[in-house]
Amino acid sequence: MGGKWRVAVRTPVGACSAVLIVVVGALAVLAPIVWGAGAEATDTTAIQAGPSAAHLLGTDSLGRDILLRVLVATRLSVGLAVTATLIGLVAGVLLGIAPSVLPRRLGRLVTSAVGIAVAFPALLLALFLAVIFGVGMQGAVLAIGLAGAPSFARLTQTLAASVAGRDFVAAARVAGVGRLRLMTRHILPNIGEPLVVNATIGAGGALLAFAGLSFLGIGVQAPDYDWGRLLGDGLDRIYTNPAAALAPGVAVVVVGLAFNLFGETAAAMLGTRTRRLRPAKPAEPAEPAVRRSPARPVRDAPVLAVEDLRVAFGPVTPVRGVSFTIGAGEAVGMVGESGSGKSLTALALSGLVEQPGTVTAGRLEFLGTPLPGAPQREVRRLLGSSLAMVFQDPVASFNPTQRVGRQLAEVSEQHQGLSRRAALGRAVDRLRAVRVTEPERRARQYPHQFSGGMLQRAMIGMGLMASPRLIVADEPTTALDVRVQREVLRLLSGVRASEGAAILLISHDISVIAQTCDRVLVMYAGRIVEDMPAARLREGARHPYTRALLASVPDMDTDLDRPLTVIPGRPPEPDRMPPGCAFAPRCPRAADRCRSEDPELSRSEHRVACWHPDERSGGPA
Template sequence: MASPWRAVVRRPVGVLGLLIVSAVVVIAVIGPQVWADAASTVHTDSLNQGVSAGHWFGTDSLGRDIFARVMVATRLSLALAVVATVVGVALGVVVGSGRVLLGPVAGRAVDVFINVTNAFPSLLMVLFFAAIFGVNTTGAVLALALATAPVFARLTWTLTASVESLGYVDAAKVIGVSRPRILVRHVLPNVAEALILNATLCAGTAMLAFGGLSFLGIGIQPPQYDYGRLLNDGFSQFYVNPMAVLGPAAAVILAGLGFNFLGEAAAHSVSGRAAATSTRNPKNEAAGEQRLRPGSPKVLCVEHLEVTFGAGENSFSPVRGVSLEIEAGDSVGVVGESGSGKSLTALGIAELIEAPGRATAARLEFDGNELRSVGEAEKNRLLGTALAVVFQNPMTSFNPIRRIGHQLTDGVQRHLGMSRQEAHDRAVSRLTEVGLPEPEAQAERYPFEFSGGMQQRAMIAMGLMGSPRLIIADEPTTALDVTTQSRVLKLLKRLCERDNAALLLISHDIAVIKRTTRRVLVMYAGRVIEDLPAAELETKALHPYTAALLSAVPDLETDRSLPLTVIPGRAPDPSEVGPGCPFAPRCDYATDKCRASEPELVPAGELHRVACFYPDLAADRVRPTTQESLV
């Protein structure tokens, strides 16, 4: 593939910027050799002369040629600006990446520090640090670098926060990628455009800032000189020879514009291309797969899972006491309205809840391993190869600047010790299994070259790269057309049946759950309120909320002259859940008992549990009158 930098010369602004910056660099390199004598030789017979053919910018108070001095000063001005920019940007990026590197808790302290430092004007900070480090070249560089760092820290913080929450970063966490590696491979490349643009802008601004410091007498000190020192020296003769000031000023402006133009062009060309790299785990594949052998017929056992945010009186729990078991080859659907806690339940199981959130459980056992007691490395290996998570939106679940094949191979190279070629062969095999045409070519493409259905299939292929015992599919058919949705769901079922893997399917569409899974968990306000076989969903559902969800699904017999069935009211906010049954305000059959206490999930028949005080009454009354009572 051609270097992305070649795209810079295809833009007029890039050509102009490249020409100016190249000229500045050339002058900086050859300036001291070509113009050194004219810049330093004193001519007492040519003091303070104006513009002439022999002296384009005139001469200074010692008869030295000002044009030559500007050419010579280019090297020091450019070098100091670049050094200050590099140091400032590096410090800013490291500090601004604090949340990714340290986690949300320590990251909040970094955020406070960034806010405090950004509250002071940059000029004030430059003067403050210049006073600390001294009035000299080193002090000026450090002062400008430290004054620049907070700006880049805030920019980096904002940009990384928008990327860190995306699905492909969560996927990297699932397979156990370290925080520094997540930052370098998945986060920073995706915010490179803004950082490159601002860094090049900063280089031009730094030259102007150094000029300002030297002009004020707190930057470069004699006998050294840069553009600012030349401006200071020429100011005294401005009314006699304006070019003594305008010459150095023009040099600063042209150099700054060159960097700005080049930065704008480079920002559009560089950020979308990150080199694909891979690391090899020294452990061999056979050893890795042996450690992940199935340990129990029950793939997943969860007891009293809670997800909590906040602390003390301000805490609330969007997931409250969820318990479930899934055996090998089983398929369980989780259904409920938006905000019922479905996705957070899945994230809690996959150990993806980060501070300030907390996921706790009396028991969280996966494939015979209690996740709370195994070591961090073993847990990452277990979750990274035996657990497959298909996220809700495939467009944000893939890193847009890395090829599909490289993203599929990360987990098995890290945890199973495969070589790059072995991992690539497996990726092509998995892409073939999920029905993508020309899998070799698809592995070399970027996510944006895939349609939504192809991206979802590639996500499933990623989950199959290891030896998955459980596939968690969180709204896997969102934004897909009906035909593609059907194909994706059939693919998931077929793969689970072939590999005897368990499936946990999360959806707000009860019709999808009914057709795809063997067991259904109905969630409301963070709790499971009914658990029953999917085959009995339409005939034996006992909870009024389950019946209401069923009635809200239109079919071919729905009277089109009537408005669609809806459930009155709204689901409660997690912070608003009171002591009674959360569904009571929307239920036609609620009593004072329902409003005073919350029913427990209790057996209501073979393989059937329900959390309702009056399940029989609700079942008898809801089914015949669903269309009327819930409109």
């Protein structure tokens, strides 16, 4: 960071802003000390005198030196502008985060009020508020600060919305972090820089607004004085001694320019910030291929029971009646093309579907607790302590402003009541358990200092901070190379064997599912079209879509001289679902019944939703 600032101040704009800020800061501190007495001294022999050797800019109506008063007024003028800006920033941030932490109706009311306030020019709003708060320095500070709050509130809302969709926020929500802590620990630190940059630029506007109020007689009152008041006093003599009015006016312009140039320099520096280069990681020894862990006995009560799960966004329903169960220690794979509803199903199970999305289910139980209708605090505690989520992008899954160890420790602090030191110690232990090298040192590092595979291990370690009964891994290997993919899959299998946790592995790669899971759920167009044991997948798949997915995966025996097998056509859009079977337009076995009636999943160990399943691998559906 220091190096980037040094580079920034070497540019013409950066150097100019740095010099101006240093000069203004020095004047604000030293001018009242050095020239304070001289600015108050009266010279009765030179009342309203013009510029001279004794008084370079002349004197006022009491014979006081105008130049010294302009210099001394730097502290009050700049101090009031900075104070007003801080008030606007704090009030704006509070209004900006209010919709995220308040009840929905009250949050919408705050958002509407901010929108109305933003429509008014800030200076007119400041004049209106100054009349309400009363004439004087205090009223003017409050008026200008609150007049600037709506713009900061709108900026905060926009920035927070852009961060709220990141995976590390979702991970914190799954871990049971409350909304207020989520905002203060995970969202605000990631939007602080643009807010500070805009506050720096806004300080110039606050300085101008304050000078305007004082010029009109609403702001600073005698015997205090700022540049606006000096400008008003000197305007009466603009034709006899222009310097009396020009000096405070120039001071306002120069200091306002200093604030704006400094803000532009900071914005340019932050805008061109590049990601730090990660040191190359030494190649790790190759490991044997991933093997399916022996299935643990499934108890009578499933870890997760889902019946007729639906996720809707208004009239569009991307997930349409999904039903399945996961037993204790069982590894279940969910596979399908992009847009089939896999990830949305996982988000619904984890309570991460936001408005305007709605989740309904005939049955949605986790560890015997019905999730819909249960108290939010109880659901958050249950999911935070017994459900672990591993997201697709390990880089986006961690808060870039916090050390990795602190992020892992937050889970134990929230749900196990551990002290900060004890939680950090457990975080180090969990990093060691997922084979992160030098866990004590790694826990003190930031996410950008980790490789992608190491971050994915740390993400799994975060899930192990409590005692998870179910690990939902949503495309955990997509962003990783083949070698690291194998390591992560082996790690998940090892966690399953050692912790007894069930796994729901979501992937578009049917080969990965076949190697690591006990059971396979094939999704298409928001529905499960086949549910079967993974051991029978290669030879026993019955749905035409499942067989098409298997045929599209090349292997060592694939003829390289022939084009790769592809599934013709495209999946239907959720808002344009065809009548009958959604796969019928792409299916070579489709008949008239397929285009008019939607088949239901059969009720057997091998469930398939098809009117004409492949009969080579079993009896009728």
